[in-house]
Amino acid sequence: MGHTVREKPKLLARVRRMKGQMEAVERALEAEAPCGDVLQLLASIRGALAGLTGEIVEGHLHEHVVHAENEAERQKAAEELAGVLKTYIR
Template sequence: MGHTIQDKKKLIARVRRIKGQAEALEKALDEEGDCVAVLQQIAAIRGAVNGLMTQVLEGHIREHLGAEGVSAQERLEDVEHVVSALRSYLK
């Protein structure tokens, strides 16, 4: 996955922000914080994870499905992997 290596710093920064958001959510729940603030934090985490998924998926599609010199069989297999990952993600 060359595209994840190229964007490694950006991806790790996103993951760290998500981690911070999850820790803030845990703290709000532990301290019995305001329900609206908890809901907003959950929504923020979901948005952050969606952004991470979008970035990795876009890189994967461009790098693997859109790459020159990929055989039809390899492309078909990769499409199946992407579809499987999307199905799992969207459950």
């Protein structure tokens, strides 16, 4: 069983909280809230996304790189992660 499957309830709870945060941004914009308030909401979302991303990256590293079944799978998982990180860092 994969790490995202094992951690599914916890990960989905985090996604749902972020969804609620995005809805708060929408409500704030609709209500013409001050830009400082909107920026604070966006900063919270960015932090939540970074935390979720970090958790999934860590699980990927442990399960698919460190504890890979063989060298070919380890290489594939490392390349996958490298590709994602290149996109993420841009």
